[in-house]
Amino acid sequence: MTDRYVAITGGIGGAKLALGLSKVLAADDVTFIVNTGDDFEHLGLTICPDIDTLCYTLSGLANPELGWGRADESWHFMAALDALGGETWFNLGDRDLALHVERTRRLKSGESLTAVTAHIAQALGVEHRVLPMSNDRISTVVLTGDGPLAFQHYFVRDKCAPEVTGFRFDGADRAALSAEVVQALHDDALAGVIICPSNPYVSVDPVLAVPGMRDRLRALTCPVIAISPIVGGAAIKGPTAKMMAELGVPSTAEAVAKHYRDVLDGFVVDRADAALAAAVEALGIASVTTQTVMLTLADRIDLARDSLEFLHRIK
Amino acid sequence: MTDRYVAITGGIGGAKLALGLSKVLAADDVTFIVNTGDDFEHLGLTICPDIDTLCYTLSGLANPELGWGRADESWHFMAALDALGGETWFNLGDRDLALHVERTRRLKSGESLTAVTAHIAQALGVEHRVLPMSNDRISTVVLTGDGPLAFQHYFVRDKCAPEVTGFRFDGADRAALSAEVVQALHDDALAGVIICPSNPYVSVDPVLAVPGMRDRLRALTCPVIAISPIVGGAAIKGPTAKMMAELGVPSTAEAVAKHYRDVLDGFVVDRADAALAAAVEALGIASVTTQTVMLTLADRIDLARDSLEFLHRIK
Numbered sequence: 181m182t183d184r185y186v187a188i189t190g191g192i193g194g195a196k197l198a199l200g201l202s203k204v205l206a207a208d209d210v211t212f213i214v215n216t217g218d219d220f221e222h223l224g225l226t227i228c229p230d231i232d233t234l235c236y237t238l239s240g241l242a243n244p245e246l247g248w249g250r251a252d253e254s255w256h257f258m259a260a261l262d263a264l265g266g267e268t269w270f271n272l273g274d275r276d277l278a279l280h281v282e283r284t285r286r287l288k289s290g291e292s293l294t295a296v297t298a299h300i301a302q303a304l305g306v307e308h309r310v311l312p313m314s315n316d317r318i319s320t321v322v323l324t325g326d327g328p329l330a331f332q333h334y335f336v337r338d339k340c341a342p343e344v345t346g347f348r349f350d351g352a353d354r355a356a357l358s359a360e361v362v363q364a365l366h367d368d369a370l371a372g373v374i375i376c377p378s379n380p381y382v383s384v385d386p387v388l389a390v391p392g393m394r395d396r397l398r399a400l401t402c403p404v405i406a407i408s409p410i411v412g413g414a415a416i417k418g419p420t421a422k423m424m425a426e427l428g429v430p431s432t433a434e435a436v437a438k439h440y441r442d443v444l445d446g447f448v449v450d451r452a453d454a455a456l457a458a459a460v461e462a463l464g465i466a467s468v469t470t471q472t473v474m475l476t477l478a479d480r481i482d483l484a485r486d487s488l489e490f491l492h493r494i495k
Numbered sequence: 496m497t498d499r500y501v502a503i504t505g506g507i508g509g510a511k512l513a514l515g516l517s518k519v520l521a522a523d524d525v526t527f528i529v530n531t532g533d534d535f536e537h538l539g540l541t542i543c544p545d546i547d548t549l550c551y552t553l554s555g556l557a558n559p560e561l562g563w564g565r566a567d568e569s570w571h572f573m574a575a576l577d578a579l580g581g582e583t584w585f586n587l588g589d590r591d592l593a594l595h596v597e598r599t600r601r602l603k604s605g606e607s608l609t610a611v612t613a614h615i616a617q618a619l620g621v622e623h624r625v626l627p628m629s630n631d632r633i634s635t636v637v638l639t640g641d642g643p644l645a646f647q648h649y650f651v652r653d654k655c656a657p658e659v660t661g662f663r664f665d666g667a668d669r670a671a672l673s674a675e676v677v678q679a680l681h682d683d684a685l686a687g688v689i690i691c692p693s694n695p696y697v698s699v700d701p702v703l704a705v706p707g708m709r710d711r712l713r714a715l716t717c718p719v720i721a722i723s724p725i726v727g728g729a730a731i732k733g734p735t736a737k738m739m740a741e742l743g744v745p746s747t748a749e750a751v752a753k754h755y756r757d758v759l760d761g762f763v764v765d766r767a768d769a770a771l772a773a774a775v776e777a778l779g780i781a782s783v784t785t786q787t788v789m790l791t792l793a794d795r796i797d798l799a800r801d802s803l804e805f806l807h808r809i810k
Contacts (some may be wrong), residue, residue, distance in 0.1 A: 222597050224539060224603060256569050260593035264618045266600070274589040278575035281538050285581070288539060303579045 183371035189381025192217030194376035195237040200480030207307040209399035217320035217386030225280040239304040316355035372457040372491035405446035408433035498686035505530030505698030509691035510552040515795030522622040532635035532701030540595040554619040631670035636663040655734040687806035690721035719760035723748035
């Protein structure tokens with residue numbers, strides 16, 4: 181029986197490692213469970229930024245400069261919408277738009293988000309399995325000094341400027357893991373779970389907030405590891421370090437390990453943070469030091485290999 | 496008091512004369528009442544083809560080759576939708592799409608179609624008033640040998656191939672004229688109503704099917720005229736002549752005059768049909784002969800002038 185893996189991901193950092201994993205593991209051997217807390221309704225469309233970033237990344241369609249949307253994109257829709265006085269704070273490329281329209285149509289016709297995602301991933305040429313964490317809507321709300329903000333309002337419209345005081349995952353208490361997610365985590369061949377270097381608060385915590393997820397991860401006989409999204413006290417991309425500072429948490433890899441402590445068996449830190457390995461181990465979490473910064477495809481593949489080796493070593 | 500006019504229009508032929516009227520009448524002096532029987536929901540969007548054709552025509556944005564949509568259009572959305580296995584029988588350009596998205600958003604937020612249309616027309620630079628015939632949804636159904644077909648399925652998807660046996664205007668019995676339409680037809684300065692050279696069955700009859708419309712036209716003290724969409728036994732564009740043949744009606748200008756007889760005071764026929772003028776007059780309808788084929792902007796303006804002169808002559 182081939183070893184199989186589950187990777188929990190959200191955002192751009194997660195998609196980078198997911199791409200690496202997809203290059204070293206066969207289509208059947210890794211399942212990606214994706215954050216949907218960023219999902220929102222906009223212009224009548226259901227938009228799932230993390231699913232889309234992952235699908236575009238795995239299919240080779242992603243825009244490498246922007247980090248979201250498609251390469252070779254045009255923006256005629258947005259320009260015309262602007263001229264009509266429409267809402268233009270969230271950029272939607274002409275080609276990208278087709279994905280949101282088709283997903284929305286399918287969801288309205290009664291298909292589950294899991295089924296719609298499978299269809300879209302397949303149509304884009306993604307071979308590996310991409311699973312939304314739940315078919316139920318869970319909406320990340322960022323609590324700030326300016327009041328609660330829907331995630332995309334905080335993240336895109338307000339450019340992460342408001343000071344964060346906490347988070348809420350609306351709908352999580354009534355949500356369920358999808359049957360496909362449960363199955364992936366119940367697989368007898370499951371050899372490990374990898375929490376990708378995504379934002380712990382807004383990319384990974386929404387996944388962990390789906391009822392049953394934490395218990396399931398704790399009950400696994402195979403190890404669960406995470407890769408630190410914090411390197412040398414800073415986030416590679418995005419507001420992770422800023423959020424940690426605002427929450428009064430040290431912006432360190434160690435603090436991320438502590439954040440995940442209840443589900444974690446191992447933690448991957450960057451070479452720049454080698455000095456923190458002992459502190460991580462003191463939490464009862466195995467650690468390994470490697471290059472976690474992924475600038476090239478080779479970096480993504482190397483980190484994927486290192487993560488898999490680490491899982492084998494600590495199983 | 497300046498004379499004011501109302502023009503009833505739908506489709507491309509109607510939009511051509513409307514453009515001519517907009518060039519010879521000030522913004523306050525002509526109101527366009529537009530067929531909405533073609534409106535439909537597609538990909539989650541509310542699409543109003545006749546309103547859009549008119550707004551794009553009056554704003555100078557229309558695509559002169561296609562006769563619908565915008566000039567200088569791109570089709571990246573459609574190509575991407577096709578790749579995703581979406582429904583692509585109805586073409587939506589990248590820029591055109593913005594209009595449907597913005598309209599749908601505004602309708603869902605509770606604005607009336609009349610208010611949304613006014614906003615869009617203004618944003619596009621249309622100075623004249625464009626009024627949907629009703630704020631209530633009326634859906635033209637084409638009865639055919641293959642069964643009833645939603646209008647756009649008949650017209651676009653099936654390219655008018657099925658043999659027509661009749662028409663139905665679903666929702667018309669529960670619909671009302673908008674307050675703005677009623678006001679335009681109650682205007683003391685109203686000097687005439689022009690039924691544009693549109694398809695009588697699927698562009699004008701839906702307007703006449705809104706409860707109160709026929710009575711209001713009959714009760715007017717100013718004249719109502721129509722311009723024949725049939726010239727020399729053929730339609731300038733579209734399926735009018737084909738429909739007439741399938742319905743067992745002669746494909747003649749005279750038959751169109753007869754079709755509108757209960758509301759009509761005058762009828763404009765093309766020079767090619769000068770021989771039919773006597774037959775039209777025998778119906779108790781005044782007639783005038785002129786060039787109705789509009790190839791150039793000058794033709795559109797000339798026909799607008801001729802129609803207005805005819806209205807003055809028979810008032």
